[in-house]
Amino acid sequence: MKYELYYWPEIQGRGEYVRLALEEAGAAYVDVARGPRGTSAMMKMMDGHKGTPPFAPPFLKAGKLVIGQTANILLFLGARHALAPKTEGGRLWVHQLQLTITDLVVEIHDTHHPLGPSLYYEDQKPPAKKRTADFWSERVPKYLGYFEQILADSGGTYVTGRRLTYVDLSLFQIVDGLRYAFPKRMKAFETDIPSLVGLHERIAARPNIKAYLASERRIPFNEQGIFRRYRELDG
Amino acid sequence: MKYELYYWPEIQGRGEYVRLALEEAGAAYVDVARGPRGTSAMMKMMDGHKGTPPFAPPFLKAGKLVIGQTANILLFLGARHALAPKTEGGRLWVHQLQLTITDLVVEIHDTHHPLGPSLYYEDQKPPAKKRTADFWSERVPKYLGYFEQILADSGGTYVTGRRLTYVDLSLFQIVDGLRYAFPKRMKAFETDIPSLVGLHERIAARPNIKAYLASERRIPFNEQGIFRRYRELDG
Known part of the structure; x- marks a missing residue:
């Protein structure tokens, strides 16, 4: 079975956290909306998936599950794909961290869209x-300080210790x-988060991720996604 | 075992979704921060919970799990507590809906805090x-229209059909x-969401919820929580 990932074809966005997990796992998948007529296939799934339609991309088709x-x-x-602990407590802990990253992602998006997702940045x-x-000044130190502490306390290479989880990929x-x-703000801030910077290096060097990042499957960052480079916002 | 719920003692906030589930289930729990020295107990858990500290309230202590x-x-x-389907697909579907409610809750909060959670509303x-x-104009019709459609299509009393889930309580x-x-905007909008209005009535009439809502355990809405009544924002 090949997974089908449905996400906007021109941005990393929220789909990227899923792509990184699929790539690390070496899972067979199609990035549907990047193929011919892919976006209309995605829209059809959202409108037509009787009973359990997704509210928004990304969504993953895995056999009969959407x-x-x-x-x-x-x-x-x-x-x-063994990207999370097997115990109930471990599984919930890693999911909890991912949901905290979800919150952070909303706040990153809101930096350029404080008045809501419907208006243009220019407005x-x-x-x-x-x-x-x-x-x-407030949120980055709180969020990244939290993850830095957990990582520093883990006594291992990754957030939960010696085994990689999807949370490491998302971080x-x-x-x-x-x-x-x-770039400017982050450069100044990185001295406060040495463990996260080390984690970033280790993830980038993992063979599957390294190959992915060098491939055309990795969409470059741009000003339509979550992370946008606007010089006037970089302090 | 009694659950221990940790949440800010003076607001419904995000803790309320958990309180409603515990109340409906008739589960034994203590709302820790509402008791004597409760807030400092909560802070201690956040600072001191070695290895797996919560980022923010609410959190639930269930035996050894936090x-x-x-x-x-x-x-x-x-x-x-049988507040979700047992199949993997059903469990993921209900969780997916809850995460969409989570997104909606952030957007509700952002109506009065578009510039971020650190500044006062007055600023x-x-x-x-x-x-x-x-x-x-954009988001409420999209979100509530989505849940209305699912509920209308469910062919039952609740979102997944005849059995109540935690998503119904959150809606x-x-x-x-x-x-x-x-109050004004919602009154005008409610004609578009008859199924959700019906669901609200059915939930309010469930014996455990009815007793809860009439008790002192239900904190009244106020202007420190997620839902704030500011006349100038009510159109």
């Missing part, structure tokens, strides 16, 4: 500047994205 | 007005909260 919500997809893949620049200032993406979107 | 993130707590309680009134206008809270925060 699973929506990024963290939910990772909960499913984590169990199937909300002054509030975006204020929200970004608060994000970097790689957070560091990578913040470096893209806020 | 589980954070609202939707994650409900995932756990749903399986324990962000004009952007709050803009964000709220967009929320009601009750969404309708209840929007009625509190935006």
